Amino acid sequence: KKGGKFSLKNFDIGRPLGKGKFGSVYLARHRDPEYIVALKILFKSQLKSASVEHQLLREIEIQGHLRHPHILRMYTYFWDEKKIYLVLEYAEKGELYKRLQAKGRFDDRTAGTYIYQMADALHYCHSKNVIHRDIKPENILIGSDGELKISDFGWSVHAPSNKRRTMCGTLDYLPPEMINGHSHSKHVDIWALGILCYEFLVGKPPFESEDSTKTYEAVKKLRYVFPHYVTGGARDLITKLLVLEPTQRLPLDKVMEHFWVKGHVDSKKAEMKREASQ
Numbered sequence: 001k002k003g004g005k006f007s008l009k010n011f012d013i014g015r016p017l018g019k020g021k022f023g024s025v026y027l028a029r030h031r032d033p034e035y036i037v038a039l040k041i042l043f044k045s046q047l048k049s050a051s052v053e054h055q056l057l058r059e060i061e062i063q064g065h066l067r068h069p070h071i072l073r074m075y076t077y078f079w080d081e082k083k084i085y086l087v088l089e090y091a092e093k094g095e096l097y098k099r100l101q102a103k104g105r106f107d108d109r110t111a112g113t114y115i116y117q118m119a120d121a122l123h124y125c126h127s128k129n130v131i132h133r134d135i136k137p138e139n140i141l142i143g144s145d146g147e148l149k150i151s152d153f154g155w156s157v158h159a160p161s162n163k164r165r166t167m168c169g170t171l172d173y174l175p176p177e178m179i180n181g182h183s184h185s186k187h188v189d190i191w192a193l194g195i196l197c198y199e200f201l202v203g204k205p206p207f208e209s210e211d212s213t214k215t216y217e218a219v220k221k222l223r224y225v226f227p228h229y230v231t232g233g234a235r236d237l238i239t240k241l242l243v244l245e246p247t248q249r250l251p252l253d254k255v256m257e258h259f260w261v262k263g264h265v266d267s268k269k270a271e272m273k274r275e276a277s278q
């Protein structure tokens with residue numbers, strides 16, 4: 001790398017991939033060595049007016065140091081007088097929530113494999129004392145082998161923390177201890193994994209309702225039902241994740257060993273081996 005310092009002139013900018021709150025993400029190609037990336041371009045003015053600079057710095061600090069197959073890499077970042085550029089891994093199969101919308105809901109084997117990958121990624125984050133705090137389909141991308149990649153560490157913090165998050169986006173993934181504003185820990189990610197598993201299998205989160213007060217009530221009373229097609233194995237796992245007492249939620253390493261998850265991961269691996277050999 002000449003001088004090691006990246007700048008915009010090292011990149012050819014491609015098509016816009018999406019537009020976020022504070023800027024857009026573009027497909028980009030780094031020249032010499034040639035490398036396809038996703039370039040997230042943020043406007044300093046917008047960050048300043050929303051006073052989220054500290055959040056961005058935390059996102060850069062945290063995502064920059066994490067290395068895991070199911071966590072989207074942040075290779076580097078640079079800035080000029082008006083913008084900040086995050087050089088991110090390119091996940092070439094797009095956004096998970098769009099695939100869920102298109103399919104309606106995932107079958108047991110797909111959901112089980114996805115939950116295994118997310119539990120593995122979160123277990124790694126927690127081993128680095130990082131809580132993601134915003135696990136939901138919108139923050140997950142799909143890599144070239146169909147594997148999931150957690151992106152957007154904008155809300156992640158170092159545990160333990162009671163940093164309030166101003167309510168933006170869905171409440172469906174908030175655990176009871178965050179609704180009550182109690183200090184929370186890595187267990188919030190385990191609750192969110194339970195919500196995610198339900199949403200993979202049903203197509204919508206368990207406590208969804210027309211207004212946030214009703215969602216709060218449903219969460220605090222653990223009021224949700226399983227449609228008839230949700231299998232016993234999946235119900236067993238979700239019931240062990242959606243537990244009001246944070247410390248009683250199934251630990252992530254036990255999630256990865258759960259019979260419903262383990263069974264589907266093994267059968268998915270066997271299927272992929274068969275496909276690869278054909």
Ligand SMILES: Cc1cc(Nc2nc(/C=C/c3ccccc3)nc3cc(N4CCN(C)CC4)ccc23)n[nH]1
Nearest residue numbers: 017018019020025038088089090091092093094095
């Ligand atoms: C950071 C990043 C993105 C990324 N890849 C992709 N991001 C986004 C949409 C991105 C986005 C960004 C900000 C706000 C909203 C959406 N959409 C994508 C759509 C893709 N395709 C190709 C595959 N098709 C099935 C669907 C359309 C491929 C990669 C995508 N890799 N790394």
